[in-house]
Amino acid sequence: MRIVSFSSGGRMSWGAVVNGGIVDLAARLSAFPTVRALLEADALDKAHAALEGATPDLALDAVTLLPPVTDPEKILCIGVNYANRNAEYKDGAEEKSYPSMFVRFPNSFVGHGTPIERPPVSDQLDYEGEIVLVIGRAGRRIPADRALSHVAGATLANEGTIRDWTRHAKFNVTQGKNFDRTGAIGPWMVTSDAIDLAAPLHLTTTVNGELRQDDTTANMMYSFARLIEYITTFATLKPGDMILTGTPTGAGARFDPPRWLTPGDVVAVAVPEIGTLSNSVIDEPR
Structure with missing residues (x-):
C-alpha cells in the first residue's frame, strides 16, 4: 500500500x-x-x-x-552512514563507533512536486538523497533483531542543506539543516508489507537528469535495524516518527568546485521499490 x-x-x-x-x-x-x-x-x-x-x-x-506524515513528533537524521562518505570529507578523521545524528523540524520539508526554496542569505543549497523509515509501533531499547517490526513503511527524502550555515558554530549543524522548505519527503509511504527493508535497496539522486548519487543500502555502516536499536537506547520512538538514514557520496559540496542548486534545477531521488521524489528549486519568495 x-x-x-x-x-x-x-x-x-x-x-x-x-x-x-x-x-x-x-x-x-x-x-x-x-x-x-x-x-x-x-x-x-x-x-x-x-x-x-x-x-x-x-x-x-x-x-x-505533502510529506506522508505531516505532524511527526520527531524527525531524526543520520549523518555519514555510507561506507565511503567518511573518506569524502577528507579531514583525516577515523570512522566512529556510533552514528552521527541531528534533528530537523517539519516545516523544513515540503512534499513531492512542491519546489524547495533557496533562502536569500546563502547560495549554498545542496541536495542529499535518502531513504526514510516511518515508525509504526512505539518502543524503547528495541533490539536489532526486532527493530524492523516497529517500522510502518519507508519513503524518500531530499535532505536539502544550506552548507555554509552548518559551519556557524562548533559541533552544530542545526541551522543549516532547518531552513524552511529546503528539503522534501515523499512522494508516499510504502508500507512494510510491500517492501523488504532487510534487502539491499538501490538509491539514486539526479539533478536535471544527471546522475549524482548512486549506491545501495548494502554499503551502509549502520543498518536500518542497528539505527533503531541505537536511537532507542536514549529515546522512545513513537508512531509517525521519521528516521532519515543517511546519504551516499556525490552531494554538491563534494565537487571541486562545489555544485550548488540554483533556481530551475530539478532534483529526483529514486528507489525502485518506493518510487521517485522530485522537486524543482526556486528562490524563497520575499
Whole structure:
C-alpha cells in the first residue's frame, strides 16, 4: 500500500494511491484524521480493508502532495552512514563507533512536486538523497533483531542543506539543516508489507537528469535495524516518527568546485521499490 498525505481545495487529508489516483481514506475512516493517528491506533489493517473495491476519488495530479506524515513528533537524521562518505570529507578523521545524528523540524520539508526554496542569505543549497523509515509501533531499547517490526513503511527524502550555515558554530549543524522548505519527503509511504527493508535497496539522486548519487543500502555502516536499536537506547520512538538514514557520496559540496542548486534545477531521488521524489528549486519568495 502506498499512503499519501495531501491537500485539495483547502482541505488536508490522506489516502492511498490506487490505479494512478487517490482513494481518500480519511473520508472513509473518520476516526483517523491523519496518517499519524492511523499509526498510533495500529490501524493499517483498517486502511487495507477500506481499499477493497474502492476506486480513486481524486487524480494524483489534482492534489498537492505533502510529506506522508505531516505532524511527526520527531524527525531524526543520520549523518555519514555510507561506507565511503567518511573518506569524502577528507579531514583525516577515523570512522566512529556510533552514528552521527541531528534533528530537523517539519516545516523544513515540503512534499513531492512542491519546489524547495533557496533562502536569500546563502547560495549554498545542496541536495542529499535518502531513504526514510516511518515508525509504526512505539518502543524503547528495541533490539536489532526486532527493530524492523516497529517500522510502518519507508519513503524518500531530499535532505536539502544550506552548507555554509552548518559551519556557524562548533559541533552544530542545526541551522543549516532547518531552513524552511529546503528539503522534501515523499512522494508516499510504502508500507512494510510491500517492501523488504532487510534487502539491499538501490538509491539514486539526479539533478536535471544527471546522475549524482548512486549506491545501495548494502554499503551502509549502520543498518536500518542497528539505527533503531541505537536511537532507542536514549529515546522512545513513537508512531509517525521519521528516521532519515543517511546519504551516499556525490552531494554538491563534494565537487571541486562545489555544485550548488540554483533556481530551475530539478532534483529526483529514486528507489525502485518506493518510487521517485522530485522537486524543482526556486528562490524563497520575499
